Amino acid sequence: MIALATPYLWYTTRATGIVALILFTLVVSLGTLVANRIGGTIVGRFEINELHRSLSIVAMIFLVLHILTTVLDNYVSTGLISAFIPMTSAYKRVAITFGAVAFDLIVAVWISSLLKLRVANSTWRFIHWFSWIGFATALVHAYMSALTRVPVWGSSSWAPAGVSWCSPLSGDSLDDPRGRRVGPRSPRSLA
Numbered sequence: 202m203i204a205l206a207t208p209y210l211w212y213t214t215r216a217t218g219i220v221a222l223i224l225f226t227l228v229v230s231l232g233t234l235v236a237n238r239i240g241g242t243i244v245g246r247f248e249i250n251e252l253h254r255s256l257s258i259v260a261m262i263f264l265v266l267h268i269l270t271t272v273l274d275n276y277v278s279t280g281l282i283s284a285f286i287p288m289t290s291a292y293k294r295v296a297i298t299f300g301a302v303a304f305d306l307i308v309a310v311w312i313s314s315l316l317k318l319r320v321a322n323s324t325w326r327f328i329h330w331f332s333w334i335g336f337a338t339a340l341v342h343a344y345m346s347a348l349t350r351v352p353v354w355g356s357s358s359w360a361p362a363g364v365s366w367c368s369p370l371s372g373d374s375l376d377d378p379r380g381r382r383v384g385p386r387s388p389r390s391l392a
């Protein structure tokens with residue numbers, strides 16, 4: 202596996218994580234509108250459904266980028282396996298486990314949607330419920346990842362949950378931890 206060590210990868214990991222979380226918030230919100238058959242005359246149900254589907258594709262792209270940059274960045278000891286299998290990351294094991302569970306559930310929802318015409322509607326609906334659990338675990342992952350770095354009220358990453366939606370992306374939140382994490386809690390020391 203090619204491993205790189207540039208702070209830009211780290212920034213990209215965090216930026217793509219934040220964008221993915223915001224997009225998944227929108228996707229889940231639009232999905233709720235579709236499920237409840239909510240749609241007006243200005244924006245109809247069909248358009249909401251299409252937006253839901255299109256945004257889910259963009260969200261998946263950002264999620265894959267988020268995971269790829271994590272794996273490629275050799276600053277943190279998080280391998281590709283850790284993106285799928287819980288409790289396998291040496292870096293922030295519990296936080297990454299929540300991310301991996303979210304990823305597994307979202308992939309299951311994604312695959313079932315790709316195969317929608319081939320699976321029973323009841324099966325598809327059942328699997329689609331996983332998106333709620335996936336979204337909740339993604340929020341926990343984002344919260345735990347950011348918690349050790351910024352004050353709870355200052356975290357921009359879990360803002361979509363509604364707690365600090367209006368907080369701007371602070372410089373602190375996007376700091377490169379290389380200059381900040383030293384001593385026994387340093388990721389390198391966990392490797």
Ligand code: HEM
Binds near residue numbers: 268279283303347
């Ligand atoms: C649906 C799934 C996921 C979402 C929405 C998501 C989103 C996020 C967000 C919002 C952050 C915090 C960014 C910040 O405030 O700086 C974050 C951090 C992070 N995520 Fe994810 N993530 C997901 C899954 C994963 C997976 C599967 C991995 C493992 C490969 C991963 C690796 C990381 C790492 C390494 C960090 C940075 C931790 C730190 O700052 O110390 N994420 N993620």
